[in-house]
Amino acid sequence: MDNFMRLLSKFRQIVFIVCLLFLSGCVNTAVLQDIPSQIGEIIVTVEAVTTPTPAANPDPIILADDTAVPWYAIYFTEPNCVPPEARSGGLDEMLAAEILAAQESIDVAAFDLDAEPIVNALIEMEKRGIPVRVVTDSTNAAQSSIRRLRRNGISVPEDKRRALMHNKFMVIDGRIVWTGSMNYTSNGVYCNNNNLVRFDSPALALNYITEMDEMYIDRSFGPDSPENTPSTRLTIEGVTVENYFAPETEISPLIGRLVARAEEEILFMAFSFTDNVIGEALLGRADAGVSVRGVFENSGSDTIYSFYPYMEATELANLDVRRDGNPRIMHHKVFIIDRETVLLGSFNFSESANYKNDENIVIVHDPEFAAQFVEEFERIWQEAQPDS
Known part of the structure; x- marks a missing residue:
């Protein structure tokens, strides 16, 4: 599975570069002939992309206006910290719905992960045969939710060091990125003030997939991580977006x-x-x-x-x-x-x-x-x- 994910990541990078060359008018057949044969017989079907409809706006969430600009949607928690058995309708369920709509791949880098809707959705997608990759911090690797993922066939590498794998991001199908301050926990959703942003950008997603490859495949965490983000400065729908990862970038x-x-x-x-x-x-x-x-x-x-x-x-x-x-x-x-x-x-x-x-x-x-x-x-x- 690791070899497949490495090849899939490499293939995405090549497709992204070739697309840029087409757009700039600089591509010719020689470029296509240079695609490494090691990728093998991968057939790509290009279809219209349908963005999953977010869950209805429940009490624990404040949704910012996400109708005018389709490439991003901003969400804020509105903490009420009701008892665990009464918690529903929050951003954990929205993320679970996004996971369940995945067609190709799911990457999750989670400092902490105990939200049941998210855990259940990841297990379901593993059963369906969708590649699921999860990394976490060693501080939280022994909790029951991570053990459940592992028992159900999902490999969950941990950083195994005193410093933290503190990311909270998710990449769906190589184009949707979720990131922000929110840990994927019940308290993170229902008790704490947090932000969560959904970006629809293959170029931004490639940055996060590259970071995920470092941690999941190469087991490179912290100062061992190479400074190799493909695009630290992007333009999405005319808007300048910067993206950086620590500690490789200060x-x-x-x-x-x-x-x-x-x-x-x-x-x-x-x-x-x-x-x-x-x-x-x-x-x-x-x-x-x-x-x-x-x-x-x-x-x-x-x-x-x-x-x-x-x-x-x-x-x-x-x-x-x-x-x-x-x-x-x-x-x-x-x-x-x-x-x-x-x-x-x-x-x-x-x-x-x-x-x-x-x-x-x-x-x-x-x-x-x-x-x-x-x-x-x-x-x-x-x-x-x-x-x-």
């Missing part, structure tokens, strides 16, 4: 540069914020007159490592930070720059995320996309309590 300096370019406003939501590079960049822009507002997850925010006490104690009039009001977890990892650019993903703003953990981020440069995250920020901001 994300903290990248965020620092993004923050340093802010001209009017910076908004952020942070589960963890201890990174000096990012913190100093924020303080520098606030000192330069840029409006900065941020919400910190309450737990851990009063430690000497967190930037919350330092920011809260500053006398900069245009810097305002609060601790979140969710009695459970505010789990977002988001920056919004000038209401035009959004950074999202699994990356906590910490040195461990930058240098040790397996992480991913997406940066979308689009005011319409950003507007939906601004709305979520304002909702979290209103629920948060300023220190007196």
Whole structure:
């Protein structure tokens, strides 16, 4: 199965490159003759792609407007943390529906995975013969949900190290990417504030498949991962999208540069914020007159490592930070720059995320996309309590 998945991944990359050559008018028959014979007799049928209809909007989810721009859909949890037996209609069921609609392949990189609808859907697709690949962090590899996957024939490699395989992404059929802050757990869906974004882009999917190959096939985690993302900067429907993976790419300096370019406003939501590079960049822009507002997850925010006490104690009039009001977890990892650019993903703003953990981020440069995250920020901001 590993050899098949490696060949399938290689085949997708070749098809993607050939398509680009066709579009640019640079292809000829010699290019086609160069396709490696090792791929074997793979027959490709091109059909109209039908996007699965998302589940109806239930109470535990806030859906942003996903009707105007078909290449992305944005979802936010609305935590109510009802008892486990009463939990239904959430994003776990939406992801399960996406899995069950898969025709070719399913890749899941999950730091934590215990949501029953997702686990059941993965097992069902393995029974149907659809290739299913799952990787997880060793911290959570012994839990019953992972054991169930393995008992049902799904190989689940783990990173086997102290640092974290902290990704939360899914790739369906080599074109649909789900990523964001949400762990694939019942609490992640029903108790914690999270974001989840669905992208429809074969080029973006190829980036994530390449990362998955490193972990699933090559067992390369953390600093051992090669810096080989096919397209770190893409254009999707006229919108510039950036995509990076840590620790092969240092994300903290990248965020620092993004923050340093802010001209009017910076908004952020942070589960963890201890990174000096990012913190100093924020303080520098606030000192330069840029409006900065941020919400910190309450737990851990009063430690000497967190930037919350330092920011809260500053006398900069245009810097305002609060601790979140969710009695459970505010789990977002988001920056919004000038209401035009959004950074999202699994990356906590910490040195461990930058240098040790397996992480991913997406940066979308689009005011319409950003507007939906601004709305979520304002909702979290209103629920948060300023220190007196």
